[in-house]
Amino acid sequence: MPQTTAMAAQTEPTLAQRVRFAVFQHFIDTGEPPLVEGLMTDFGLSRAETGAVLRDLAETRGVAVVKGTSRILMAWPFSAIATPFRVTARGRNYYANCSWDAIAFHAMLGNEPVHVDSFCHFCAAPIALEFADGRATKVEPAATIVYLALRPTQWWEDIILTCSNTMVFFCSAEHRDASGLVDAGNPGASLTPQQAHDLGVPIYADRxxxxxxxxxxxxxxxxxxxVGLTGPYWQI
Ligand SMILES: [Zn+2]
Known part of the structure; x- marks a missing residue:
């Protein structure tokens, strides 16, 4: 292929793409989101321009900000604040937004080793997971469930509430059922950690x-x- 054709096929990244990428680089390098002031300096933007880019990214589901501000709260799977979903990878600790996001670090990092420390949402018992080469290599307790209470079609109605309250771990099916989170009219999805990894691959692998x-x-x-997830719940 002539070089000119190859170059023509590459489009220049948009400002929103470059800022989203910078947000993820900052999170992976430091465990924290960049500040508005840092983005202003790095991209030569005014405060208003930076706020507009972040609103654009929020609308396209790249980030979530603290309501009424330009402070980055979530850039899935990263959380800017402490959560019960702690991830260790590349020798650093991160906070994920939910059970699924904690596991999604493995796909996002190209199947690099990932360790997850969390808790049963009902009894607060510790839950420890390890992933390597696309496989869940440690699941303690063995009956650990990744529970998604809301249907996929409901997730983005308020994504901050969805992530924070309805995508959790349980140590057992008994504790899921005792938790009060299960709605009789919508049983939600109960996944193994391996299924949760498999589910997330195309959504997280290139993030x-x-x-x-x-x-x-x-x-x-x-x-x-x-990946074997069929039925009405999974029709989006
Ligand atoms: Zn429990």
Missing amino acids: MKIDYVRPGRDALNAHFAA
Whole structure:
């Protein structure tokens, strides 16, 4: 292929893409989000311009900000604040937003080793997971469940509440059922840690790349079916 053709095929990243990428780089390097002031300096933007880019990223599901501010709260799977979902990878500690996000670090980091320390959402018993090469290599307790209380179609109605309150771990099915989180009309999804990893691969695997694009509805429906997640819950 002539070099000119190859170069023409590459489009310049947009400002929103570059800022989103910088947010993820900052999180992976430091465990924290960048400040607005840091983004202003690094990108030569005014405060208003930086706020506008962050609003754009929030609308396209790249980040969530603290309500009424430009302070980055979530850049999935990263959390800016302490949560019950602590992840150790690359020799550093991170906080994830939810049980699924904690496991998603493994796919995001290209199957690098990831350790998850969390708790049963009912009894607060410790839960420890390890992932390597795409596999859950340690699950303690063995009956640990990744529980997603809301349907996928409900997740983005208020993503901060969804992540913070409805995507959790339980140490057993008994503690899931005792928790009060299960709605009789919507049993939610109960996954093994391995299933949760498999579920997240196409959504998280390229997230550390500048040209990341969220998979569309058809791609996600096809992926859910490919990993054995079928039925009304998984039709988005
Ligand atoms: Zn428990």
